[in-house]
Amino acid sequence: MIVALADAVVPPWDAFPEANREAVRRLLGLLVERMTVLPTPASGRCGDERDERRG
Numbered sequence: 001m002i003v004a005l006a007d008a009v010v011p012p013w014d015a016f017p018e019a020n021r022e023a024v025r026r027l028l029g030l031l032v033e034r035m036t037v038l039p040t041p042a043s044g045r046c047g048d049e050r051d052e053r054r055g
Contacts, residue, residue: 013021 016024
């Protein structure tokens with residue numbers, strides 16, 4: 001099964017319709033924006049710190 005996946009050919013970017021390419025551009029832009037702009041918690045702690053104290 002892994003061999004079959006390795007042999008699969010990914011079509012070039014130009015093979016997709018322009019509407020699909022624009023949608024992908026916008027979604028990737030939103031994803032990058034959300035990953036790079038992290039909200040600062042009001043308490044000054046990360047969300048995982050509370051869980052780490054519980055053990």
